[in-house]
Amino acid sequence: MTIRQAVAGDAVPMVWRDAFGEVPWQVPLYVQDAGRFDRTFVAVSGRTVLATVYYLIRPIRGEDGAPVPVGCVANVASRPQARGRGLIRRLLAEAIMDMESRDVAWSLLFTGTPGVYQRSGWKTLTRRYRAGRIAPPDQTITGMDVWDASLQDWPVLAELYDAFNASRPLTTVRTASDWQRRVRIWYADSEILLAGQRNKPDGYAVLRWDAGEAEVQEIGVKSVAAAAALLGAVARRALARGVDRCRLPLPDDPLLTGPTRDLLTTPQSDLTDATAMIRPVSRPSGQFGPEAAHWPADYF
Structure with missing residues (x-):
């Protein structure tokens, strides 16, 4: 041997x-x-x-x-x-x-x-992290434009990622090569949403559908409004699919606290990974x- x-x-x-x-x-x-x-x-x-x-x-x-x-x-x-x-x-x-x-x-x-x-x-x-049933549409917050994006938009996503994670423990410093190669492998089957003004996005979210449940895999925002718009869009898309549960493996962050609370009905589950x-x-x-x-x- x-x-x-x-x-x-x-x-x-x-x-x-x-x-x-x-x-x-x-x-x-x-x-x-x-x-x-x-x-x-x-x-x-x-x-x-x-x-x-x-x-x-x-x-x-x-x-x-x-x-x-x-x-x-x-x-x-x-x-x-x-x-x-x-x-x-x-x-x-x-x-x-x-x-x-x-x-x-x-x-x-x-x-x-x-x-x-x-x-x-x-x-x-x-x-x-939190998981639970998605709130009915009238409990979600809207008001900012949200649209579909793709990994072709990686420079925009990278700028938002870098800003949101500039000092966040345990996050990886991504290079252009990471976005063009590694990120593509992991998020190949995910949906990517942008929120804000079309010429100046204020946030993004990566969404995956898994066994009748929505999962927000990643998020990067510059404002509470962007987070609310993105998670509101997740709620509407999920309910339109007949999906009523969502998993949120997201960090504690002041920009996410209210929008994540509003996305899920009570009681919410605090789960452990x-x-x-x-x-x-x-x-x-x-x-x-x-x-x-x-x-x-x-x-x-």
Whole structure:
């Protein structure tokens, strides 16, 4: 058994397919990373890759809002016949040592199996969000123009994103390449709405339909009026579809407080997302409050 960095000939995606089935975004995201092999660690027996751990370095804002290099762990997988042998723990240790050599501040991952990572030093980062029944149309706030947009409008979206998240903990500093490549993968099937004046939008929202429920995946606004207009449009579109429930995994923010309250009828559900895990590497990872956000388009 050999633990090493991956090379171009390694059948790494085959391990992922054995572990997860066909996941459409895994390989497209992976091949965007020019330095991926140096940060992919594999357990190999002969020519067979048995397990993998990969991480990429992303600029993510810490608890003070300042961006730091973060080791984002993804595609942790082992073939069924290789499980229970401690390979993932050994690969995670290799990844952490590599992060330390690159002065990575802390590490972030998302998982449904936290026990695998707790033994290697990661701790759960709990995030809370609201969900509930959508208020009837006469309870929603309107009054600002709202229209459909697309990711072709990414420069406009990027300006709004940067303004809304300028110091927001846990958000990623996105580049033009991120908007043109990574964001397109994650939001390919989502609706994008803009609000404001046609020549000067004041906000945007990303909307997904999932199993009879609406979800606001991302929002960026400059005013309460823009947030109210966008969430009001979500309500009208949902009810027109016969959808009466909405999920709001959004941060606490003064611009969103009233509009999110008005979107949902009472009682509202305060739900918990415990899929995020964090680990210090060269610096403390800090504490993240309800104003923090990690948007779906920045998953790894």
